[in-house]
Amino acid sequence: MPAAVWASGVAGPVGRGALLVGVVAAAFGAIAAITAARESARGEVTRTARLVPRFVALSFLAALGAIVAMEWAMITRDFSLQYVQDHGSRSTPPLYNFTAVWSALEGSILLWILALALSAGLVAWRYRRRLDDQLITWAIAVICIVMVFFFILSFGPANPFAEGAPGVTDGPGPNPLLQNHILVLFHPPILYLGYVGFTVPFAFAIAALITGRVGEGWLLETRRWTLFAWGFLTVGIILGGWWSYEVLGWSGVWAWDPVENASLLPWLTGTAYIHSVLVQERRGMLRVWNLSLLLATFSLTILGTFLTRSGVLNSVHAFSESDIGTYLLVFFGIIVLVSLVLIGWRGDSLRSPGAIDSPVSREGAFLANNVLFSIFAFIVLLGTVFPLIIEALQDRQISVAEPFFDRLSIPIGIAMLALMCIAPVLPWRKASTELLRDRLFWPAWCGIGALVAGLVSGADGLAPLLAFALGGFSGGAALRQVALATRRQGWRGLVGRANGGMIVHVGVILIAVALSASNAYTRSQELRLSVGTPATFAGHTFELVGFREDKDDRSTAVKALVAVDGGQAYAPAITKFLNMGMNVGTPSVKTTWRYDIYLTLEPPVKMDSGEARIKVFVKPLIMWLWIGGGLMAIGTVLAAFPGRRRRRPTDPTSADVPTNVERVVT
Amino acid sequence: MDDATRRNFEEQRDFLLASLRDLERERAAGDVDTADYEALRSSYTARAADIIRRLEAGAVRMDSPAEVAVRRRRASRRVLGAVAVVAVAAGLGVFVARQSGQRLPGETASGGIAESTANKLAQARQLNFADPITAINIYSDVLKVDPDNVEALTYRSWLLALTARDAEQEVRDAAVQTAILGLGRATLLDDTYPDAHCFLGIVSYRFANDVATAKRELAKCEGADPPAQVKGFVDAIVAEINAAG
Numbered sequence: 022m023p024a025a026v027w028a029s030g031v032a033g034p035v036g037r038g039a040l041l042v043g044v045v046a047a048a049f050g051a052i053a054a055i056t057a058a059r060e061s062a063r064g065e066v067t068r069t070a071r072l073v074p075r076f077v078a079l080s081f082l083a084a085l086g087a088i089v090a091m092e093w094a095m096i097t098r099d100f101s102l103q104y105v106q107d108h109g110s111r112s113t114p115p116l117y118n119f120t121a122v123w124s125a126l127e128g129s130i131l132l133w134i135l136a137l138a139l140s141a142g143l144v145a146w147r148y149r150r151r152l153d154d155q156l157i158t159w160a161i162a163v164i165c166i167v168m169v170f171f172f173i174l175s176f177g178p179a180n181p182f183a184e185g186a187p188g189v190t191d192g193p194g195p196n197p198l199l200q201n202h203i204l205v206l207f208h209p210p211i212l213y214l215g216y217v218g219f220t221v222p223f224a225f226a227i228a229a230l231i232t233g234r235v236g237e238g239w240l241l242e243t244r245r246w247t248l249f250a251w252g253f254l255t256v257g258i259i260l261g262g263w264w265s266y267e268v269l270g271w272s273g274v275w276a277w278d279p280v281e282n283a284s285l286l287p288w289l290t291g292t293a294y295i296h297s298v299l300v301q302e303r304r305g306m307l308r309v310w311n312l313s314l315l316l317a318t319f320s321l322t323i324l325g326t327f328l329t330r331s332g333v334l335n336s337v338h339a340f341s342e343s344d345i346g347t348y349l350l351v352f353f354g355i356i357v358l359v360s361l362v363l364i365g366w367r368g369d370s371l372r373s374p375g376a377i378d379s380p381v382s383r384e385g386a387f388l389a390n391n392v393l394f395s396i397f398a399f400i401v402l403l404g405t406v407f408p409l410i411i412e413a414l415q416d417r418q419i420s421v422a423e424p425f426f427d428r429l430s431i432p433i434g435i436a437m438l439a440l441m442c443i444a445p446v447l448p449w450r451k452a453s454t455e456l457l458r459d460r461l462f463w464p465a466w467c468g469i470g471a472l473v474a475g476l477v478s479g480a481d482g483l484a485p486l487l488a489f490a491l492g493g494f495s496g497g498a499a500l501r502q503v504a505l506a507t508r509r510q511g512w513r514g515l516v517g518r519a520n521g522g523m524i525v526h527v528g529v530i531l532i533a534v535a536l537s538a539s540n541a542y543t544r545s546q547e548l549r550l551s552v553g554t555p556a557t558f559a560g561h562t563f564e565l566v567g568f569r570e571d572k573d574d575r576s577t578a579v580k581a582l583v584a585v586d587g588g589q590a591y592a593p594a595i596t597k598f599l600n601m602g603m604n605v606g607t608p609s610v611k612t613t614w615r616y617d618i619y620l621t622l623e624p625p626v627k628m629d630s631g632e633a634r635i636k637v638f639v640k641p642l643i644m645w646l647w648i649g650g651g652l653m654a655i656g657t658v659l660a661a662f663p664g665r666r667r668r669r670p671t672d673p674t675s676a677d678v679p680t681n682v683e684r685v686v687t
Numbered sequence: 688m689d690d691a692t693r694r695n696f697e698e699q700r701d702f703l704l705a706s707l708r709d710l711e712r713e714r715a716a717g718d719v720d721t722a723d724y725e726a727l728r729s730s731y732t733a734r735a736a737d738i739i740r741r742l743e744a745g746a747v748r749m750d751s752p753a754e755v756a757v758r759r760r761r762a763s764r765r766v767l768g769a770v771a772v773v774a775v776a777a778g779l780g781v782f783v784a785r786q787s788g789q790r791l792p793g794e795t796a797s798g799g800i801a802e803s804t805a806n807k808l809a810q811a812r813q814l815n816f817a818d819p820i821t822a823i824n825i826y827s828d829v830l831k832v833d834p835d836n837v838e839a840l841t842y843r844s845w846l847l848a849l850t851a852r853d854a855e856q857e858v859r860d861a862a863v864q865t866a867i868l869g870l871g872r873a874t875l876l877d878d879t880y881p882d883a884h885c886f887l888g889i890v891s892y893r894f895a896n897d898v899a900t901a902k903r904e905l906a907k908c909e910g911a912d913p914p915a916q917v918k919g920f921v922d923a924i925v926a927e928i929n930a931a932g
Contacts, residue, residue, distance in 0.1 A: 277798025305702050370694075378727060400779060407783050408796040418790040421797045425786035429779075448718030450710070450727055456720060547804070547833055623804055634833075 030101040032094035036087050036182035040175050043083030043134070047168035050076030050141075054162035058155045058232075070152035073161055077138075077145040080168055084138035088131050091122050091181055100192065103185035104128060110194030110600055112574035117200035123209050124195035126330050126345070127181035132210060133326075134171045136217040141168060144221055144246075156239060159228035160221075167220055170352055178345045194575070197598040197605045204264040212257030212284060216322040218250025219287060223319035226312055230363035235308060235370050240298055245661050247298075247315075248518075251291045252657035258284050259650035270606040272543070272619045272638040274536075274646065277426040282405040283325030286398055290318040293394035299518075300384045303449060306373040309364060310391070316360040321402075323353045328405065379451040386444035393437055400429045435487055438533055441495035441526055442468070445502045460501070467497025480542070488537035492530045499526040521660025524652055531649030535642040545638040547623060550583065552631040559639040561618060566590050568628040575599060578607075581622045581633040585611050593622040593635065617643040696742050703735035789821075804829055808838055819846045837877045844869030845886040848894055863894040874904075881911035885921050892924055902928060 050073060057070035094102050095109055095118055108121050108128070122128040141164045148157045175181065199205050222243040229239040261281065262274035275281060294314040300307050331346025364371065377384050404421045411419050446460035471493025475486055502523045506514030514520055548556045550565035557563075566582040569592065576599060580592040591609035598605065604624065611618040616639055623634040710731065714724045790796065794810075811825035826843035829836050844866040851862030867890055873883035885908035892901035905925055913921060 276795075278795050279797050282797060304706075378730075379723075396775070399776070403779055403783050405797050407787060408790065411787070419787045419796075420790040420794050420799070421783055421787045423798050425783055426798060428786075429782075448713060450713065450719060451723045453720040453723055456718075 030099060032090045032097070032099050033102055033182045033184060036090035036094070037176070037180070039083045039086035039090060040172060040180075040182070043080050043087065043138070043172040044169060044176055046076050046079035046083055047165045047172055050080060051162045051165035051169060054158045054165060057152060058158040058162065061153050061155045061158065062232075067153055070158060073152060073158065074145040074149055077141045077161065077165065080165070080172075081138040081142040083172075084131075084135045087175070087182075088122065088135050091128060091131055092119065094182075095119070095121050098191075100189045101184060101187075102181070103183045104181045106185040106189045106192045108195050109192045110575070111191050112600070113194040113200060114575070116203065116206065117195060120199065120205045120209075121195040124199045124205070127175070127179045129209065129213075129330075130171065130175045130179045130345075131181055132213055133217060134168070134175055136210070136213045137164070137168055137171060137220060140217055140221055141165065144224075155232045156225070156228050156234055156242070159231050160224040163224035163227045164220055167224075170348075174345060174348055178348060193600040194598075197576075197596070198268060200575075200598075201596070201605060201607060202264060202268045204260055204267070208257060208260040208264050211253050211260060215250055215252075215254025215257050216284075216287065216325075218246065218253055219291065219315075219319050219322055221246040222250070222315055226315045227359070227363065230312070230367050233367060233370060235312075235367055236305075240302055240311070244298075244518075247291070247295060248657060248661045251288070251295055252654060252661070254284065254288050254291065255657065256650070256654050258288060259647075259653070263647060263650075266643075267608070267610070270608045270621045272545070272608070272621075272640060277401075277404065277423055279405050280325075280329045282401050283321075283329050285401055286325060286405075287318045287321040289394050289398040289401065290314050290321060293391045293398075294318060296387050296394075297391045300387050304384060306377065306384065307388075307391075308371045308373055309368075312364060312371070313360075314391075316356070316364075320353060320356050320360070321398075323349060323356060327353055328409075381447070381452045381457075383444065383447040383449045386440060386447050390437070390440055390444065393433055393440065397430065397433050400433075401426070431484055434533060435484065435491065438488065438491035438495050438530070441530065442491060442498050445498045445523060445526065461498070464494050464497030464501055467500075468492075468494025471496075480538075482541050485537045485541040488534055492534040492537075496527060496530045499523040499530070516659045516662055518660045521656045521658070524656030524659055526656075528649040528652030528654075528656055531645045531652065535645040535649060538642040539640045539646075543638055543640045545636065547634055547636045550581075550633050550635055558637055561586050561637075561639065563620075563635065563637060565631075565633050565635075568626075568633070570628070579622070579626050579628065581626070581635060583609075583620055583633075583635055585618055585620075591618075591620050593620040595622050595624060595626055612644055614644050616641045693742070696738050700735060700738045700742065703731050703738065707731050707735070804833055804836065808836075811839075811842065815842065815846060819850050822846055823850070835876055837873050837880050837883065840869050840873040840876070841880065841883040841886060844873070845882075845890070848886075848890045852894075859894075863890065866890050867895060874907075878907075879911060881908050881913035882917055884908035884911060885913050885917045889920060889924055892928060898928065898931075 053069050053072040053076055057067045057073060060067035060069060091104070093099070094105050096115075098105065098109055098111055100106050100109065104125070104127055108125050109118070113121060123132045141161070144164060145161060148154070148161075151157050194200065225239045225243045225246075229235050258281075261284065265276070266272065266274045291314075294311060297307050297314065298311050301311050327346055327349035331344075331349060377388065379385060380389075404425050407421055408419050411417055442464060443457070443461065446457070446464070448456070468490045472486060472490035474493075475489035480486060480489065500523075503514065503520060506520045506523075508514070515524070544559045546558050548558060548563055550556055550563060552565050552567060555562045555564040562585070564584045564587070566584050569580045569582060571578040571580065576596045578594045578596040580594040582590040582592055584590045589611070591611055593609040594607045596605050596607060606621055606624075608619055608621045610620070619638040619640060621636045623636055626633065707728065710719065710724065710727055713719050719727070807825055807829050811822045811829075814822040814825070823843055823846050826839040826846075829839040830843065833839070847862050847869070848866035851859045851866075854862065867887065870883055870887035870890065873880065874887060877883070884904045888901045888904035888908055891897040891904060901924070905921055905928070908917075908921055909925070
């Protein structure tokens with residue numbers, strides 16, 4: 022069949038049909054799972070259970086069908102759909118046309134559904150032989166219920182397959198900021214995998230509360246799911262920072278924008294959880310706390326979606342607004358209510374049998390870590406929703422600017438670094454002074470070395486110097502653990518939760534130090550450059566070599582060619598997107614391992630004048646931000662794949678790994 | 688003893704016995720020194736023995752005074768913890784209220800990127816008539832970074848003259864003088880920028896009674912193809928000057 026025939030409005034009915042099938046399949050999946058769980062509870066041989074994976078598979082196929090239909094509509098420029106009219110264009114290049122599917126609200130909900138259905142499918146497949154276990158069937162039921170909500174959202178108020186006005190033959194294309202960098206292909210899907218991934222541990226937590234099996238069993242089931250969700254969220258956030266740096270032209274990576282905060286909130290509570298869950302696995306403590314953290318993490322992903330997709334807050338990421346806010350708010354309310362009721366119901370069985378013996382112990386450090394992460398999450402939440410509360414109560418539009426977040430996050434960050442110096446070397450239960458003196462000797466020297474190196478290279482200011490010293494100290498502590506583990510176990514000393522976690526710590530430390538340095542020591546100035554007349558700033562020379570104009574159907578880009586230090590010419594640009602009449606600046610960056618030189622072209626640009634206004638930022642250690650992010654991703658993978666010989670959760674922190682198969686716990 | 692109490696005791700017993708086993712391994716691995724090991728072992732053993740005795744007796748014994756004291760201490764700690772949480776939350780609430788400010792057009796509800804000159808000018812432009820004082824402040828911010836920014840210089844001068852209209856004579860004269868100097872500097876920096884000529888003409892005629900400068904600048908303004916919005920003002924003033932002869 023010719024493509025033209027397919028292009029003439031087939032995607033709409035196919036997509037709507039797929040969404041309807043998805044709603045029905047997910048609803049039946051939930052019903053079947055609940056029925057199977059109840060049959061198991063009565064001790065009956067459940068026949069309904071075998072239907073569950075089929076309905077889940079059908080939901081996944083429906084989600085896949087819907088997104089394929091949307092891609093098809095976008096690729097074939099099917100302007101019979103409102104979404105394509107609003108976000109498609111004949112002049113959009115193929116890559117950005119492909120990513121345009123998730124460039125606005127309706128399409129991004131489709132992507133969310135696909136990730137959710139994929140998670141549901143993986144859970145159903147992983148536990149296909151344990152469908153007579155109530156914990157599993159209740160967990161699948163919860164995931165299916167979440168899927169029903171999102172399918173209904175997409176089928177109703179956020180329908181990407183709604184018909185558009187007749188006769189439209191072209192559109193404006195996606196927001197220019199979403200067709201300016203290849204990261205648009207990776208950042209949103211990875212971030213969504215992180216958000217959605219937390220649905221699985223959330224579902225198991227709810228299932229544990231419903232079945233009353235609130236011991237440590239469900240934690241072991243969800244360990245890897247949680248780690249992967251956290252890993253994807255981490256990578257998604259870091260890619261977002263990279264995108265901001267490469268596209269927005271302000272030379273920063275984090276702006277405390279509402280959408281950034283919405284992704285940070287579940288990351289903070291999720292990070293607290295993956296630390297404190299170790300205390301429960303090892304010592305059976307913090308049961309209510311761990312459940313609360315996990316439930317809060319999932320709730321915050323929904324709250325974040327409400328904040329950023331309902332149009333209640335303005336943000337550089339708020340590419341579209343809609344009326345789905347009420348649905349999301351009600352769903353968020355239901356999640357919180359159900360969670361609280363279930364925790365209250367199981368209150369007695371959630372009591373921990375023991376208590377922390379000493380604050381100077383590994384469990385004490387995890388508790389302190391949780392306090393810091395919780396305070397941090399509260400600060401970010403308060404700063405993000407405060408304008409919303411004031412607007413609701415006083416009808417006044419206010420903004421909570423960067424200083425609020427900076428002033429509070431810097432001391433918390435310093436405290437976290439300090440904790441990372443000591444926590445890795447602490448044993449469970451209690452640490453003696455002699456033990457600490459012995460284990461902290463070399464890490465402390467690393468800290469002193471980092472401080473001296475900072476002072477010698479001209480660093481000043483209390484906060485950055487503290488960050489360098491603590492960064493060295495905590496880096497030394499993490500590397501000491503890795504060195505000990507690899508000495509004992511060879512390459513296996515790099516894998517497993519504790520060892521992979523230390524690699525993640527090294528990544529976090531690099532990011533903390535790089536952020537401190539770039540925030541404290543960035544120098545910037547706006548230079549008026551004339552062709553052939555070099556200017557000097559911060560020890561570097563900048564010479565305007567000329568201009569270049571690149572034109573295509575979509576845009577006109579004016580580039581100023583600036584030679585840096587007499588070498589390669591960099592080309593900061595201003596691109597005018599013709600369909601939207603919007604000017605978008607594109608920075609050009611010279612990257613070295615010590616510093617970045619970041620150039621932006623400032624408007625107005627008069628090419629015939631032979632002059633350009635170039636804003637120059639010299640930013641130290643930026644490359645180490647991305648290296649730190651990469652290490653965090655690698656560490657997460659290492660932590661998730663412990664290999665065949667695994668440490669038991671109850672083994673001492675410095676014990677040898679068992680070699681006999683009987684001791685393996687999976 | 689009811690089932691729930693029994694389960695609770697059994698769980699505590701299992702936990703303490705597991706802790707004793709783990710403690711031995713941790714000592715063997717060198718994680719716990721002798722003094723700590725002895726203290727922890729005695730504590731776990733005593734607690735486990737007590738729980739086992741209660742389980743075997745099948746009834747809950749009356750709590751010892753020491754246990755009652757521990758429970759009281761825990762309750763006090765819980766209250767103190769709750770007070771600390773409320774105090775921290777209240778403190779942060781006050782701090783966020785102090786740190787917040789009016790949201791300008793184009794600004795995000797929280798945080799926000801360090802604005803470029805172009806964004807600041809766009810923001811100020813939107814506020815020219817709705818909130819001229821804020822617009823003047825934004826133009827001043829731009830001029831701090833880029834003292835030769837013609838647009839900021841022109842519009843700050845223009846708004847200064849407009850907002851001073853209702854002020855006392857002395858203040859108004861000073862504002863008009865500053866505005867004329869600023870607009871004059873803008874025309875020197877970029878003679879092709881029509882807005883500066885237009886506003887200099889209007890201010891000279893309306894606020895300084897300088898008809899000659901007004902005629903000269905308004906002619907330059909019309910010759911430089913001013914924006915439609917500004918042209919409306921200019922046409923009215925030119926007509927008025929012509930009518931006055």
